[in-house]
Amino acid sequence: MATERAKNFGKKILAYPNDQPSVVSSKDWVHNLARDPKNFLVLYITRLFPIFGWITRYNVGWLTGDIIAGLTVGMVLVPQSMSYATIATLPPEYGLYSAFVGTITYCLFATSKDVSIGPVAVMSLTVSQIIKYIDHKHPNEWSNPEIAINLAFICGFIVLGIGLLRLGWIVELIPVPAVAGFMTGSAINITASQVPGLMGITGFDTRAATYHVIINTLKGLGRTKKDAAFGLVGLFTLYAIRITCDRLARRYPRRARLLFFISAFRSAFVIVVLTLASWLYTRHRRSKKGLKHVGTPNIDPKLLSALAPKFPVATIILLLEHIAISKSFGRINGYKIDPNQELVAIGVTNTVGTVFGAYPATGSFSRSALKAKSGVRTPAAGILSGIIVLVSLYGLTPAFYWIPTAGLSAVIIHAVADLVTKPSQVYAYWRISPFEFFIWAAAVLVTIFSSIENGIYVSLSTSAALLIFRLAHPRGHFLGRVRVHANGSTSDARDVFVPLIDNNVINPQIRVEPPQPGILIYRFEETFLYPNCSIFNSEVVDHVKANTRRGKDLRLIPLSDRPWNDPGSRHGSTAEWEENVARPVLRAIVLDFSTVSQVDTTSVQALIDARDEIERWTNHSVEFHFASILSPWIRRSLIAGGFGYDRRIQSPHRLHDVAAIASDGNLQSDKPTATDIETGGWEEPSLTGSSYGEIHHGEASVVQVDTPFFHLDLAEAVAAAEIGLLKLSPQSSTSSSHSVENDDVKHNDSSA
Numbered sequence: 022m023a024t025e026r027a028k029n030f031g032k033k034i035l036a037y038p039n040d041q042p043s044v045v046s047s048k049d050w051v052h053n054l055a056r057d058p059k060n061f062l063v064l065y066i067t068r069l070f071p072i073f074g075w076i077t078r079y080n081v082g083w084l085t086g087d088i089i090a091g092l093t094v095g096m097v098l099v100p101q102s103m104s105y106a107t108i109a110t111l112p113p114e115y116g117l118y119s120a121f122v123g124t125i126t127y128c129l130f131a132t133s134k135d136v137s138i139g140p141v142a143v144m145s146l147t148v149s150q151i152i153k154y155i156d157h158k159h160p161n162e163w164s165n166p167e168i169a170i171n172l173a174f175i176c177g178f179i180v181l182g183i184g185l186l187r188l189g190w191i192v193e194l195i196p197v198p199a200v201a202g203f204m205t206g207s208a209i210n211i212t213a214s215q216v217p218g219l220m221g222i223t224g225f226d227t228r229a230a231t232y233h234v235i236i237n238t239l240k241g242l243g244r245t246k247k248d249a250a251f252g253l254v255g256l257f258t259l260y261a262i263r264i265t266c267d268r269l270a271r272r273y274p275r276r277a278r279l280l281f282f283i284s285a286f287r288s289a290f291v292i293v294v295l296t297l298a299s300w301l302y303t304r305h306r307r308s309k310k311g312l313k314h315v316g317t318p319n320i321d322p323k324l325l326s327a328l329a330p331k332f333p334v335a336t337i338i339l340l341l342e343h344i345a346i347s348k349s350f351g352r353i354n355g356y357k358i359d360p361n362q363e364l365v366a367i368g369v370t371n372t373v374g375t376v377f378g379a380y381p382a383t384g385s386f387s388r389s390a391l392k393a394k395s396g397v398r399t400p401a402a403g404i405l406s407g408i409i410v411l412v413s414l415y416g417l418t419p420a421f422y423w424i425p426t427a428g429l430s431a432v433i434i435h436a437v438a439d440l441v442t443k444p445s446q447v448y449a450y451w452r453i454s455p456f457e458f459f460i461w462a463a464a465v466l467v468t469i470f471s472s473i474e475n476g477i478y479v480s481l482s483t484s485a486a487l488l489i490f491r492l493a494h495p496r497g498h499f500l501g502r503v504r505v506h507a508n509g510s511t512s513d514a515r516d517v518f519v520p521l522i523d524n525n526v527i528n529p530q531i532r533v534e535p536p537q538p539g540i541l542i543y544r545f546e547e548t549f550l551y552p553n554c555s556i557f558n559s560e561v562v563d564h565v566k567a568n569t570r571r572g573k574d575l576r577l578i579p580l581s582d583r584p585w586n587d588p589g590s591r592h593g594s595t596a597e598w599e600e601n602v603a604r605p606v607l608r609a610i611v612l613d614f615s616t617v618s619q620v621d622t623t624s625v626q627a628l629i630d631a632r633d634e635i636e637r638w639t640n641h642s643v644e645f646h647f648a649s650i651l652s653p654w655i656r657r658s659l660i661a662g663g664f665g666y667d668r669r670i671q672s673p674h675r676l677h678d679v680a681a682i683a684s685d686g687n688l689q690s691d692k693p694t695a696t697d698i699e700t701g702g703w704e705e706p707s708l709t710g711s712s713y714g715e716i717h718h719g720e721a722s723v724v725q726v727d728t729p730f731f732h733l734d735l736a737e738a739v740a741a742a743e744i745g746l747l748k749l750s751p752q753s754s755t756s757s758s759h760s761v762e763n764d765d766v767k768h769n770d771s772s773a
Contacts, residue, residue: 068359068362069130069362069365070129070130071130071131071132071359071362072128072129072130072131072400075399076401079399079401082398083398083399083401084398085398086395086396086397086398086402087397087398087399087401087402087405088402088405089395089396090392090395090396090397090398090402091397091401091402091403091404091405091406091408091409092405092406092409093282093285093286093391093392093395094124094137094388094391094392094395094402094403094406095124095405095406095407095408095409095410096285096286096288096289096409097285097286097288097289097387097388097391098120098124098137098139098388098406098409098410099117099120099289099292099409099410099413099417100288100289100291100292100429100432101116101139101140101288101385101387101388101432101436102116102117102119102120102139102140102410103116103117103421103424103429104116104429104430104432104433104436105140105141105142105145105433106119106140106145106380107218107426107429107430107433108142108145108146108149108211108214108215108433109140109145109146109148109149109152109165109169109380110148110149110152110153110165110228111148111165111166111169111380112166113421113424113429114414114418114421115166115169115378115379115380116139116140116145116380117410117413117414118374118377118378118379118380118414119139119140119374119379119380119381119382120139120140120382120406120407120410121377121379121407121410121411121414122370122373122374122377122379122382122407123137123138123139123370123374123379123382123403123407124137124138124139124403124404124406124407124410125403125404125407126138126366126369126370126373126374127366127370127400127403128399128400128401128402128403128404129366129369130362130363130365130366130369131362131363131366131400131403132347132357132358132359132362132363133347133350133351133356133358133363133400134354134356134397134398134399134400134402135347135350135351135354135389135392135393135397136343136346136347136350136363136384136385136389136392137384137385137388137389137391137392137403137406138343138366138367138370138382138383138384138385138403139382139385139388140380140382140385141342141382141383141384141385141386142207142208142211142433142436142437142440143203143204143207143208143211143338143342143440143473144335144338144339144342144381144382144383145380146207146210146211146214146473147334147335147338147381147473147474148169148172148335148380148381149228150228150472150473150474151168151172151328151331151335152165152168152169153228154331155168155324155327155328158327159327163321163324166378166380167319167321167324168324168328169380169381170318170319170375170378170379170380171318171319171320171321171324171325171328171375172328172331172335172380172381173371173372173374173375173379173380173381173382174318174320174371174372174375175325175328175332176332176335176336176339176371176381177339177367177368177369177370177371177372177374177375177381178368178372179332179336179368180336180339180340180364180367180368180371181364181365181367181368181369181372182368183340183361183364183368184361184362184363184364184365184366184367184368185361185365185368187361188361189340189344189359189360189361189363189364190360192340192341192344192360193360194484194485194488195341195480195481195484196457196460196484197345198450198454198457198458198460198461198464199457199460199461199464199480199481199483199484200341200342200345200480201442201446201450201461202442202460202461202462202463202464202465202468202476202480203464203465203468203473203476203477203480204342204440204442205440205441205442205461205464205465205468206231206464206465206466206467206468206469206473206476207437207440207468207473207476208437208438208440208441209231209441209465209468209469210231210468210469210473211433211434211437212433212434212437212438213231213234213235213238214227214228214231214234215227215430215433215434216234216238216430216434217234217237217238217241218248218252218426218427218429218430219248219249219252219253219256219427219430219431219434220238220242220245220246220248220249220252220253220427221244221245221246221247221248221249221252221427222238222241222242222244222245222246223241223244224241224244225237225241230469230470230471230472231468231469231470232469232470248425248426248427249427250427251295251298251299251425251427251428251431252425252427252428252430252431253431254295255291255295255427255428255431255432256431256434256435258287258291258294259287259288259291259431259432259435260435262283262284262287262290263284263287266280266281266283266284267280267284281394281395282395285391285394285395288432288435288436291428291431291432292424292428292429292432295424295425295427295428296420296423296424296425296428297423298425299423299424299425299428300420300423318375318376318378320375331474334473334474334477334478335381337477337481338383338473338477339367339371339381339383340364340367340383342383342384342386343363343364343367343383343384344358344360344363344364346384346385346386346389347360347363347384347389348360350389350390350393353393354393367383367384370382386439386440387436387439390439442461447461456487457487459483460480460483460484460487463479463480463483464476464477464479464480464483467479489552491547492547492548492550492552492553493552493553493556494553494556495545495546495547495553495556495557496546496547497543497544497545497546497556497557497560498520498521498522498524498543498544498546499520499521499522499541499542499543499564500518500519500520500521500536500542500543500544500613500735501518501519501520501521501533501534501535501536501542502516502517502518502533502534502535502536502739503516503517503518503519503527503531503532503533503534504516504534505517515736516736516739518542518544518613518735518736518739519533520533520544521533521535536611536739536742537743537746538605538606539569539605539606539607539608539609539746540608540609540610540611540739540742540743540746541561541564541565541569541607541609541610541611542610542611542613542735542739543560543561543610543611543612543613544612544613544615544616544735545557545612545613545614545616545617546616547616547617548616548617548618548619548620549614549617549619549620549624550619550620550621550623550624551621551622551623551624553624554623554624554626554627554628555627557627557628557631558627558628558630558631558634561610561631561635562631562634562635562638565607565635565638565639566638568604568605569604569605569606569607569638569639570601570602570604570605570606570607570639571601571638571639571640572638572639572640572641573640574598575597575598576595576598606639607635607638607639607643608643608644608742608745608746609643609644609645609646609742609745609746610635610643610644610645610646611646611647611648611735611738611739611742612645612646612647612648613648613649613735613738614647614648614649614650614655615648615649615735617650617655618652618655619652619654619655620654620655620658620659621658625658625659625661625662626662628645628659628662628664629662629663632645632664642667642668642669644667644730644742644745645664645730646730646731646732646738646739646741646742647659647664647665647730647731647732647738648732648733648734648735648737648738648739649732649733649734649735650731656728656731659731660728664730665727665728665729665730665731666727666728666729666730667729667730729741
């Protein structure tokens with residue numbers, strides 16, 4: 022039987038209420054991931070086109086909301102897209118190309134009704150910096166549109182691949198403060214770069230580090246031109262309309278919806294007025310209409326090679342900004358988005374967009390907020406927005422020439438101001454997690470004093486460092502017991518286990534009773550994996566050595582035979598031994614695994630090492646009880662490490678070390694002889710007369726009977742350890758009561 026157990030090492034053990042443990046192989050586990058490959062493939066393809074889930078139920082009520090939202094967003098999308106194209110150092114029409122493709126394509130793949138895809142400020146600024154980088158490395162070799170289109174093509178394919186492979190979960194590794202940090206820094210960067218255009222100041226690089234641009238702008242205020250008349254008037258008008266409409270809406274609630282739409286059209290209104298003024302001030306040539314750059318994109322391998330170092334930052338912005346926006350509006354409006362599907366939408370938009378001359382596009386915060394407030398009902402609203410953009414391309418292209426640069430700068434500054442994190446939100450970061458506040462601050466400062474690219478990398482690296490630090494330095498607590506009475510009734514009482522130390526959570530007036538002398542209760546607060554297992558080992562072993570009795574009397578051991586790292590006093594001290602004897606004898610350790618979702622080879626080996634070191638200290642076996650293990654893989658792993666049963670009377674389920682070079686363990690008899698403290702015996706349970714899922718006392722254990730040290734909850738595990746304490750220490754009742762009392766006092770003091 023022992024040989025059979027050794028052969029079955031590495032197999033999964035599952036629990037069934039009507040049988041002994043059933044052993045299934047890892048092959049069966051893999052098969053369960055896709056029990057029906059045909060249905061899995063159909064589901065995968067269906068999920069690629071969410072439109073089929075709602076288009077068949079489309080109705081007039083939805084159509085009304087979509088028309089209003091589509092028209093509203095379209096009117097804002099046209100001036101914003103042209104403005105953002107100027108940030109990217111591209112002609113204004115390229116912004117409309119990106120807007121047209123994004124709004125039309127997105128509805129086919131969308132899982133968010135609110136998001137509006139198109140040119141955005143942060144991505145546009147990144148494109149301008151990438152163009153500057155390529156121009157510096159390869160001067161005059163490629164035009165700005167060629168660089169932007171090639172960038173969109175490759176980044177689109179990268180994001181599409183991530184979505185198709187269902188790897189969208191990687192976005193979840195980046196916390197909200199990191200995203201807010203580089204968005205805030207980018208907004209400040211964009212605003213600073215647009216002020217010279219707003220004032221008509223020239224003569225320096227507006228794509229340099231933000232602080233350089235601010236300094237040069239202040240130095241150049243004396244060179245302000247007539248452009249400031251367009252820019253400052255336009256910026257003032259934008260804020261005046263917005264503030265006036267907001268105040269009137271609060272004063273006249275019945276007119277709030279009308280005032281909202283008036284405010285929404287303020288960008289289009291300002292652009293039209295400023296364009297008309299510009300045309301009246303100076304007029305000459307006309308421009309060709311429509312989609313002038315439709316055709317197969319010229320994908321240059323040499324250009325792609327030059328762009329390679331910039332692919333990561335562009336890709337991160339594409340996926341990160343869009344997922345953050347779509348998740349936010351889904352949470353606000355009561356639906357969930359599929360991150361993988363959203364990445365597919367972004368990927369298709371950017372790859373298909375290169376045929377129309379589009380540069381990289383992603384979700385826009387300001388337009389998405391406008392779309393949501395306009396009462397959008399489905400993603401189909403984007404189709405109408407795309408039609409408005411297309412009409413603008415064919416009907417208004419000649420007017421694009423007359424749009425003043427200062428007017429576009431005013432629209433940009435007004436739009437990106439909302440991307441700056443509000444002080445109340447920054448204070449919330451500080452209240453919730455000071456470490457994440459510093460991540461936000463670092464991202465903002467690096468973006469301002471260096472670049473958006475470095476700001477993103479700093480926010481990502483610091484977030485990863487914080488995650489690793491938290492995983493590698495988990496909090497764990499030794500627990501005590503508090504008796505809780507429901508509604509003041511002594512008959513309806515239960516035990517809860519809380520930290521023995523004061524943690525500002527438990528009422529300090531409540532007395533927390535430590536466990537019985539000889540028992541330790543420890544709760545993990547993180548999953549138990551290789552980065553943090555050594556911390557657990559140190560905490561538990563050090564606590565045992567500081568608060569429990571050493572099993573060997575060092576006075577009887579020659580100095581030459583003592584371990585070098587713990588030799589004790591040279592000749593052995595009677596006082597030292599008396600102090601040791603006053604401590605309780607450790608008999609059981611109860612580990613609460615309720616927060617542990619994963620273990621690995623290294624962590625199980627650390628658990629084995631801790632047990633071996635503790636038993637060398639106590640000079641006898643120590644029971645290890647585990648509570649709340651619900652994962653069959655954790656159970657299997659612990660059994661492989663020799664846990665879950667009494668090793669003195671049962672055959673080991675493992676070769677002593679799971680991560681050792683060699684093992685000298687001996688396989689013992691397989692026949693259990695002890696009584697199971699949960700079921701009252703090792704006999705095969707009979708379930709005759711009981712229904713599945715219902716277990717009557719004396720019929721079966723909820724957990725499997727071959728692992729009596731695995732328990733359903735912590736209270737049961739502690740009770741089992743206390744019963745085992747009585748069985749393992751019968752002499753305690755006849756020994757000195759004074760010694761026991763001293764043990765109790767010692768345990769109270771040390772644990773508290």
